[in-house]
Amino acid sequence: MTATKSRLRQHLYDYLTLKRRIIFIFLVSTLIPFITIILISYFTIYSILTNKIQTGIQNNLRQVELSLESSINNLNHVSQQLAFGGIVGNRLDELLSAKKPFDRSKLLSDLKEELGLITFTNPSIGLTLYYFKDDHSYDLANFGVKDPFSPQALPLLAEYSKISYYGPHVSNNRFDNGFVLSAMRKVDLPHQEEVYIYIETGFKLTQNILHNDQIGGTTSHVFLDNHGRVAYSDAADFQVDTLFPHFDKKQMSGTQNGYYWFREVSNQGWSIISLTAKSDYNKEMNRWFVQIGLFSLLFLGMSLFLAWLLWKMVYRPLNGFSKEIKRMAQNKVQTTAIETNIPEFDFLVAQFKQMKTQIWELFAEVELKEKRRADLEVEKLLYQINPHFLMNTLDTVHWLAVMNGQDEIDRLVLSLNKLLHYNLGKLGQTSTIQEEIEAVQQYLLLQQIRYDFMFDVHIHVDAEVLRVPVPRFILQPLVENSLYHGLDDEGYIEVDVRLTDKIDIYIRDNGAGMSAEKIHSLLHSPESAGGKVGMGIGMNYVNRMIENYYSGQAMLSVTSVKGEGTTIRLSLPFGGGNQHD
Structure with a gap:
C-alpha cells in the first residue's frame, strides 16, 4: 500500500508541470467567480421563469374552471325550472295525469311553448329533454336525439342527491358532434318516480382553452370527479374511467408520466387538470441554458488563451535558466548575460550568477582538501610502522620466553600479540x-x-x-x-x-x-x-x-x-x- 501511494504521488508530481499548474490556477481563479455568477443567475432565472409559467397556467386554468362552474350553475338553474315545482314541471305532471286527448294535446302544446321559451332565453343551453328511466325512453326533446340515448353510459363528473353532472362528452344532439357538459336531475313528480330532466350545454374543448398560453406548447386537460376518477382526457397516457395516478385531494401540482400538471378544484368537488409536457415546460429554460453554455465556452476559450500567454511569458526566462544550468553541469562558463526584461527574473539571473561563482570557488576548495587528505593518508601509512615494530618486538620476547622456559610470560606475550594484531587493524x-x-x-x-x-x-x-x-x-x-x-x-x-x-x-x-x-x-x-x-x-x-x-x-x-x-x-x-x- 505504501509503495502504491508513493507511485501515485510520483506520477502526480510528474504530471503537474509548471505549465499545467499555471493553467490550472488561472482557470480556477477566473472560473470560480464566473461559475458563482452562473449559479446565482440560474437560481434567479429559474425562480422567475418557473413562477411566470406556473402563474400563467394556473391563472388560465382558474378562468376555465370558473367558466365551467358558471355553465354548470346555469344548468342547475334551468333544471330547477324544469323540475316539479316550476312552471314546466307542473305542466308535465298535468300532462302525464290528463285522461282526455284534448286536454293532453292542449297541455303538450303549452309545455313545448314553455320549453322553447326557456331554451331561447338561455342561449348556452343545448339539447333538453325528459328521460323516463323505467323504460329508457325520452320525450319533449328540443332537438333531434342520437340513438341509442343512454345517460348511464356518459362519464360522470359529479353527483349529488338529485342531480348528476356528466362530461365533457360528445353531444347527444343529432346535429352537433361537439363536446358538451350535461346535467340530469330528478323531476320528483308526485305520480311518476323515475322521470328526469336531461340538459346539455355547449362547451367545445377543441378550442384553444389556454388562449393566453405562457409557454408556447401544447396543453392537454383531464377532468376528475370527486374521487379522482378520470371523466375526460385528451392525453393518451390518462384513460377515461381510470383513477388519476397517486391522486391526493390536497395536491395541486406535480409531475406524472413525463408531464407537469396543475389542478383546480371546483365548488362542486370535481377538478380540472392542465397537463404540459416537460419539453414544452422547460423550453424557455433550455433556451437560457444554451445561451449560458455558449457564453461559458467563449469565456473558457479566452481564459485558456490568457493562460497560454502567461505561460509563454514565464517559459522564456525558464528556458534560459535551464541552458545556464546545463552549461554549468558541463563545466562551461556562460559569458553572455541573459536579459528577460522582467525585473523579478533579472534579479534571479543575478543571484544565479553569484551562486555559480560561489560553486566554482567551492570546487577549488574541495580539490585542495582532497589533495591534503591524500597527504594525510601517506602520513598515516608512515605511523603504522610503529605498531608493526611493537608486534615484531613482542614476537621476539615470545621466543626468548620459550627458550628460557618462562611459560607464563610466553602465554602473556602471545595473547598480547594476538590482541594487538586484531585491534590494530x-x-x-x-x-x-x-x-x-x-x-x-x-x-x-x-x-x-x-x-x-x-x-x-x-x-x-x-x-x-x-x-x-x-x-x-x-x-x-x-x-x-x-x-x-x-x-x-x-x-x-x-x-x-x-x-x-x-x-x-x-x-x-x-x-x-x-x-x-x-x-x-x-x-x-x-x-x-x-x-x-x-x-x-x-x-x-x-x-x-x-x-x-x-x-x-x-x-x-x-x-x-x-x-x-x-x-x-x-x-x-x-x-x-x-x-x-
Missing part, C-alpha cells in the same frame, strides 16, 4: 563473530594475568553464526564494561550468542551493577569510558557503529540491578548490514 573493517569471540578470549586471558584474580568465563556461540560478518570491536567494549564495573574473584562473565530470527548476543555478569544514569552515560557519552577501558573504545562506539552499519535494524540495551549484576543485549539482523572493506 583498520577501524570500520568487517570481521566475523568467530574473530570477535577469539579477540574477547585473548583479552580476558590478559586481564586475568594482569590483575591476578580469577573469574569464570562462559562462552556459548551457535555454530550457524560463526561466519556471519559483523563490524569490528562490537563485543570487546561490552565485555570490558562487565570487567570494569564491580567484578571480583567470585564473579563470572557469560557470553551467549544465539540464532533465532535474529542474532541475539547476551553478556551477563554478577558484578556491582550500575544506575540508570550510568547506563545512559555509557551508551550516549563518547567521553564516559575513554580513560578506564583498556583499548579506549567504549560502548558509545558500539552503539554508533551498529546504528550506522545496520541502518537502525540493530538494537543495544542494558539492564542492571545494583548488587546483582548487569545484562547487555545486542540484537543484530541475520544476514543484514552494510559491509565496508
Whole structure:
C-alpha cells in the first residue's frame, strides 16, 4: 500500500508541470467567480421563469374552471325550472295525469311553448329533454336525439342527491358532434318516480382553452370527479374511467408520466387538470441554458488563451535558466548575460550568477582538501610502522620466553600479540563473530594475568553464526564494561550468542551493577569510558557503529540491578548490514 501511494504521488508530481499548474490556477481563479455568477443567475432565472409559467397556467386554468362552474350553475338553474315545482314541471305532471286527448294535446302544446321559451332565453343551453328511466325512453326533446340515448353510459363528473353532472362528452344532439357538459336531475313528480330532466350545454374543448398560453406548447386537460376518477382526457397516457395516478385531494401540482400538471378544484368537488409536457415546460429554460453554455465556452476559450500567454511569458526566462544550468553541469562558463526584461527574473539571473561563482570557488576548495587528505593518508601509512615494530618486538620476547622456559610470560606475550594484531587493524573493517569471540578470549586471558584474580568465563556461540560478518570491536567494549564495573574473584562473565530470527548476543555478569544514569552515560557519552577501558573504545562506539552499519535494524540495551549484576543485549539482523572493506 505504501509503495502504491508513493507511485501515485510520483506520477502526480510528474504530471503537474509548471505549465499545467499555471493553467490550472488561472482557470480556477477566473472560473470560480464566473461559475458563482452562473449559479446565482440560474437560481434567479429559474425562480422567475418557473413562477411566470406556473402563474400563467394556473391563472388560465382558474378562468376555465370558473367558466365551467358558471355553465354548470346555469344548468342547475334551468333544471330547477324544469323540475316539479316550476312552471314546466307542473305542466308535465298535468300532462302525464290528463285522461282526455284534448286536454293532453292542449297541455303538450303549452309545455313545448314553455320549453322553447326557456331554451331561447338561455342561449348556452343545448339539447333538453325528459328521460323516463323505467323504460329508457325520452320525450319533449328540443332537438333531434342520437340513438341509442343512454345517460348511464356518459362519464360522470359529479353527483349529488338529485342531480348528476356528466362530461365533457360528445353531444347527444343529432346535429352537433361537439363536446358538451350535461346535467340530469330528478323531476320528483308526485305520480311518476323515475322521470328526469336531461340538459346539455355547449362547451367545445377543441378550442384553444389556454388562449393566453405562457409557454408556447401544447396543453392537454383531464377532468376528475370527486374521487379522482378520470371523466375526460385528451392525453393518451390518462384513460377515461381510470383513477388519476397517486391522486391526493390536497395536491395541486406535480409531475406524472413525463408531464407537469396543475389542478383546480371546483365548488362542486370535481377538478380540472392542465397537463404540459416537460419539453414544452422547460423550453424557455433550455433556451437560457444554451445561451449560458455558449457564453461559458467563449469565456473558457479566452481564459485558456490568457493562460497560454502567461505561460509563454514565464517559459522564456525558464528556458534560459535551464541552458545556464546545463552549461554549468558541463563545466562551461556562460559569458553572455541573459536579459528577460522582467525585473523579478533579472534579479534571479543575478543571484544565479553569484551562486555559480560561489560553486566554482567551492570546487577549488574541495580539490585542495582532497589533495591534503591524500597527504594525510601517506602520513598515516608512515605511523603504522610503529605498531608493526611493537608486534615484531613482542614476537621476539615470545621466543626468548620459550627458550628460557618462562611459560607464563610466553602465554602473556602471545595473547598480547594476538590482541594487538586484531585491534590494530583498520577501524570500520568487517570481521566475523568467530574473530570477535577469539579477540574477547585473548583479552580476558590478559586481564586475568594482569590483575591476578580469577573469574569464570562462559562462552556459548551457535555454530550457524560463526561466519556471519559483523563490524569490528562490537563485543570487546561490552565485555570490558562487565570487567570494569564491580567484578571480583567470585564473579563470572557469560557470553551467549544465539540464532533465532535474529542474532541475539547476551553478556551477563554478577558484578556491582550500575544506575540508570550510568547506563545512559555509557551508551550516549563518547567521553564516559575513554580513560578506564583498556583499548579506549567504549560502548558509545558500539552503539554508533551498529546504528550506522545496520541502518537502525540493530538494537543495544542494558539492564542492571545494583548488587546483582548487569545484562547487555545486542540484537543484530541475520544476514543484514552494510559491509565496508
